[in-house]
Amino acid sequence: xxxxxDVSEQRTAQIIEAAIAxxxxxxxDGATMDDIAGRIGINKATIYLYFDSKDALIRAIAExxxxxxxxxxxxxxxxxxxxxxxxxxxxxALIDDDAELxxxxxxxxxxxxxxxxxxxxxxVLSGFxxxxxxxxxxxxxxxxxxxxxxxxxxRAAALALxxxxxxxTLHWVYAPDEVDINAQLRFAVRLVLRALASDDAGPGx
Amino acid sequence: xxxxxDVSEQRTAQIIEAAIAxxxxxxxDGATMDDIAGRIGINKATIYLYFDSKDALIRAIAExxxxxxxxxxxxxxxxxxxxxxxxxxxxxALIDDDAELxxxxxxxxxxxxxxxxxxxxxxVLSGFxxxxxxxxxxxxxxxxxxxxxxxxxxRAAALALxxxxxxxTLHWVYAPDEVDINAQLRFAVRLVLRALASDDAGPGx
Amino acid sequence: xxxxxDVSEQRTAQIIEAAIAxxxxxxxDGATMDDIAGRIGINKATIYLYFDSKDALIRAIAExxxxxxxxxxxxxxxxxxxxxxxxxxxxxALIDDDAELxxxxxxxxxxxxxxxxxxxxxxVLSGFxxxxxxxxxxxxxxxxxxxxxxxxxxRAAALALxxxxxxxTLHWVYAPDEVDINAQLRFAVRLVLRALASDDAGPGx
Amino acid sequence: xxxxxDVSEQRTAQIIEAAIAxxxxxxxDGATMDDIAGRIGINKATIYLYFDSKDALIRAIAExxxxxxxxxxxxxxxxxxxxxxxxxxxxxALIDDDAELxxxxxxxxxxxxxxxxxxxxxxVLSGFxxxxxxxxxxxxxxxxxxxxxxxxxxRAAALALxxxxxxxTLHWVYAPDEVDINAQLRFAVRLVLRALASDDAGPGx
DNA sequence: GATGAATGAGGTTTCATTCAT
DNA sequence: TATGAATGAAACCTCATTCAT
Numbered sequence: 001x002x003x004x005x006d007v008s009e010q011r012t013a014q015i016i017e018a019a020i021a022x023x024x025x026x027x028x029d030g031a032t033m034d035d036i037a038g039r040i041g042i043n044k045a046t047i048y049l050y051f052d053s054k055d056a057l058i059r060a061i062a063e064x065x066x067x068x069x070x071x072x073x074x075x076x077x078x079x080x081x082x083x084x085x086x087x088x089x090x091x092x093a094l095i096d097d098d099a100e101l102x103x104x105x106x107x108x109x110x111x112x113x114x115x116x117x118x119x120x121x122x123x124v125l126s127g128f129x130x131x132x133x134x135x136x137x138x139x140x141x142x143x144x145x146x147x148x149x150x151x152x153x154x155r156a157a158a159l160a161l162x163x164x165x166x167x168x169t170l171h172w173v174y175a176p177d178e179v180d181i182n183a184q185l186r187f188a189v190r191l192v193l194r195a196l197a198s199d200d201a202g203p204g205x
Numbered sequence: 206x207x208x209x210x211d212v213s214e215q216r217t218a219q220i221i222e223a224a225i226a227x228x229x230x231x232x233x234d235g236a237t238m239d240d241i242a243g244r245i246g247i248n249k250a251t252i253y254l255y256f257d258s259k260d261a262l263i264r265a266i267a268e269x270x271x272x273x274x275x276x277x278x279x280x281x282x283x284x285x286x287x288x289x290x291x292x293x294x295x296x297x298a299l300i301d302d303d304a305e306l307x308x309x310x311x312x313x314x315x316x317x318x319x320x321x322x323x324x325x326x327x328x329v330l331s332g333f334x335x336x337x338x339x340x341x342x343x344x345x346x347x348x349x350x351x352x353x354x355x356x357x358x359x360r361a362a363a364l365a366l367x368x369x370x371x372x373x374t375l376h377w378v379y380a381p382d383e384v385d386i387n388a389q390l391r392f393a394v395r396l397v398l399r400a401l402a403s404d405d406a407g408p409g410x
Numbered sequence: 411x412x413x414x415x416d417v418s419e420q421r422t423a424q425i426i427e428a429a430i431a432x433x434x435x436x437x438x439d440g441a442t443m444d445d446i447a448g449r450i451g452i453n454k455a456t457i458y459l460y461f462d463s464k465d466a467l468i469r470a471i472a473e474x475x476x477x478x479x480x481x482x483x484x485x486x487x488x489x490x491x492x493x494x495x496x497x498x499x500x501x502x503a504l505i506d507d508d509a510e511l512x513x514x515x516x517x518x519x520x521x522x523x524x525x526x527x528x529x530x531x532x533x534v535l536s537g538f539x540x541x542x543x544x545x546x547x548x549x550x551x552x553x554x555x556x557x558x559x560x561x562x563x564x565r566a567a568a569l570a571l572x573x574x575x576x577x578x579t580l581h582w583v584y585a586p587d588e589v590d591i592n593a594q595l596r597f598a599v600r601l602v603l604r605a606l607a608s609d610d611a612g613p614g615x
Numbered sequence: 616x617x618x619x620x621d622v623s624e625q626r627t628a629q630i631i632e633a634a635i636a637x638x639x640x641x642x643x644d645g646a647t648m649d650d651i652a653g654r655i656g657i658n659k660a661t662i663y664l665y666f667d668s669k670d671a672l673i674r675a676i677a678e679x680x681x682x683x684x685x686x687x688x689x690x691x692x693x694x695x696x697x698x699x700x701x702x703x704x705x706x707x708a709l710i711d712d713d714a715e716l717x718x719x720x721x722x723x724x725x726x727x728x729x730x731x732x733x734x735x736x737x738x739v740l741s742g743f744x745x746x747x748x749x750x751x752x753x754x755x756x757x758x759x760x761x762x763x764x765x766x767x768x769x770r771a772a773a774l775a776l777x778x779x780x781x782x783x784t785l786h787w788v789y790a791p792d793e794v795d796i797n798a799q800l801r802f803a804v805r806l807v808l809r810a811l812a813s814d815d816a817g818p819g820x
Numbered sequence: 821g822a823t824g825a826a827t828g829a830g831g832t833t834t835c836a837t838t839c840a841t
Numbered sequence: 842t843a844t845g846a847a848t849g850a851a852a853c854c855t856c857a858t859t860c861a862t
Contacts, residue, residue, distance in 0.1 A: 163376060178335065195399065455855080463853080519728035523728050577780065577783075594774060657844085663838085840847105
């Protein structure tokens with residue numbers, strides 16, 4: 001914690017923002033501290049006043065990004081609406097964020113790759129995935145409780161939905177011409193909803 | 206006709222194998238040519254007799270790995286069995302390959318990340334994803350033709366299944382304790398099969 | 411306004427000086443960045459703060475050296491004296507600079523060789539040669555205008571004089587025992603002066 | 616001396632020829648043994664059957680090239696003609712060899728540069744320069760003996776002529792548009808001949 | 821808080837040279 | 842005689858990190 005929190009916090013945020021942009025473009029290793037500093041017109045050394053190391057910066061970014069993503073999911077969960085509607089709302093928010101989300105994809109995969117090698121990053125990612133599925137599960141559980149969905153393995157369904165979403169995003173990124181992301185995500189949700197509505201016993205059965 | 210058997214192909218394969226192992230462990234950037242050479246007890250410079258550059262080596266690995274993966278899928282497609290059975294067989298092969306597949310995951314995400322920045326890698330990945338979905342689609346289409354599945358958008362279903370598989374693998378890798386990969390994949394297939402069996406119009410509808 | 415005086419220019423000059431010495435001794439290819447850095451007790455990487463690459467450094471040296479040489483010639487041209495005197499003064503300065511000039515010879519030939527392969531270096535050399543002959547030509551032209559020399563092809567005479575000087579320098583460097591550089595240069599100038607004084611039509615005739 | 620001289624000599628010559636071409640194009644350091652071997656379709660290692668090292672090859676080339684040049688000069692000296700004619704014949708042969716000589720210029724300067732650092736090369740070059748001036752001197756001396764030229768310092772005149780020739784060649788190479796090599800060389804010879812014809816005492820006087 | 825200057829460590833790539841065949 | 846394969850040594854260049862100002 002640097003002495004003057006007001007300025008510091010701004011700078012911290014500014015650096016993180018710049019770093020996200022640069023890392024997205026060049027990858028964690030391809031990007032240099034100079035690239036990041038240059039993007040906001042400060043000196044490379046200044047970054048070290050706010051972050052201990054490049055690794056620490058990367059870790060901070062992981063926390064920042066995944067916290068933001070969770071926020072979206074959380075507000076979907078907390079919407080006063082039927083469960084099916086809330087799930088739909090969630091993926092629609094995802095798509096609408098198109099302009100925001102797409103540029104994050106490179107860094108996302110960068111994190112998936114890095115997390116398998118760095119424990120601190122792995123922890124952040126694991127937590128995110130767990131919580132992400134947890135939020136979807138909560139919505140599904142609400143739907144079951146309210147009788148909107150048939151009783152089923154909410155956890156498995158949540159995992160499947162989450163998997164569908166991230167898998168579809170991958171298609172979107174790597175074969176954009178072939179995938180109508182919007183239709184495909186809608187299809188995915190419907191797929192899961194139908195399973196929930198039926199009496200399927202889920203993977204645990 | 207040189208007296209000695211052509212050792213080139215063996216060396217090439219040997220280097221690729223070593224490189225896969227090292228890249229998985231340290232990432233493309235973290236791994237050095239020395240690491241790779243050291244792993245098979247040759248000199249760093251020898252690698253350059255077989256690959257023009259580190260980048261070329263990475264690219265060769267991409268082709269190698271994804272070709273192997275496709276082979277598995279292809280043999281599933283070509284099995285003389287009902288479509289549902291063939292889909293099931295495919296993901297079961299995936300799981301059985303556990304010991305082979307799991308160590309490849311880091312490199313896979315490494316490729317996903319890199320592909321968004323390097324065109325040659327991107328081309329290999331795009332092709333893989335496209336062909337992968339194409340093979341699943343073929344099986345599904347067979348099922349529809351044989352009356353095993355209800356008429357539906359085979360492409361969308363294939364994409365969904367493919368997405369489910371890669372998304373589930375991600376869970377598996379990052380939250381292994383929470384995910385029974387076997388059950389979860391079975392669940393995924395059943396999910397899609399049910400959609401196929403019904404009269405749902407798919408994402409295009 | 412940084413508190414410290416701008417040390418950049420000094421460093422730049424220091425590096426160029428060291429590089430000239432090292433390049434003279436070992437040739438462009440034989441010399442390493444480490445050699446150069448070591449000579450002034452700095453780290454190799456520091457050189458890269460001032461020059462983009464070894465090639466850029468070499469190019470900077472070309473500009474530096476040839477600019478210096480031209481300065482000498484220019485001051486000879488601008489002397490308030492008869493043309494013949496000014497020409498004589500020039501080669502005498504050349505000889506007096508003995509201690510400075512001789513060590514530069516290796517690097518000069520290095521440049522002659524390199525310039526035939528590298529366009530940026532070639533441009534510097536071409537310009538130098540052109541301007542060098544141009545300055546001599548100006549002096550000769552003055553002499554003709556003042557009636558000191560007979561009307562003749564001033565350009566051809568200048569080129570001949572320039573050629574004589576560089577050719578003689580070559581002898582000097584490679585057969586120092588056999589050539590009295592001082593006498594030989596004086597002879598060369600006299601040779602040209604006599605041609606100028608006569609009514610010879612020059613090479614164009 | 617390899618066992619079978621017939622094949623060996625051919626190979627040796629073939630390698631030298633290839634090396635001259637490659638060295639001219641890329642410089643001594645820029646050229647690799649592979650470049651040279653590749654140019655005649657042999658294996659790099661084969662060169663080592665004929666030359667001990669790259670340095671030895673370079674030295675052999677120096678001897679080869681300068682011997683050839685001297686041959687031209689020698690035949691000019693031995694022509695049954697007046698001295699003035701023989702000098703003229705010499706520079707004319709030089710110009711006619713245009714197509715042969717011009718491509719050798721890069722390697723020539725390469726040698727001038729290298730000779731200042733490598734004793735074996737320096738010895739070859741020194742000898743060449745000395746002998747070259749010696750041949751010109753012989754012709755001039757003949758001219759003096761026959762009364763064709765006025766008595767003068769033949770050595771100084773020869774050196775001046777030699778210097779003029781090599782200096783002019785430099786202009787030619789670096790400012791080809793500005794120099795009519797043919798006219799300029801003729802001018803140079805005339806310049807010297809006039810000096811010889813007169814009663815000038817030369818530099819030694 | 822900020823930076824210009826510097827560096828140590830290291831990575832990719834190149835290549836003359838060797839040697840078993 | 843010829844070569845495919847291999848390598849040790851080294852060079853250029855980069856960059857995260859430090860520190861005096």
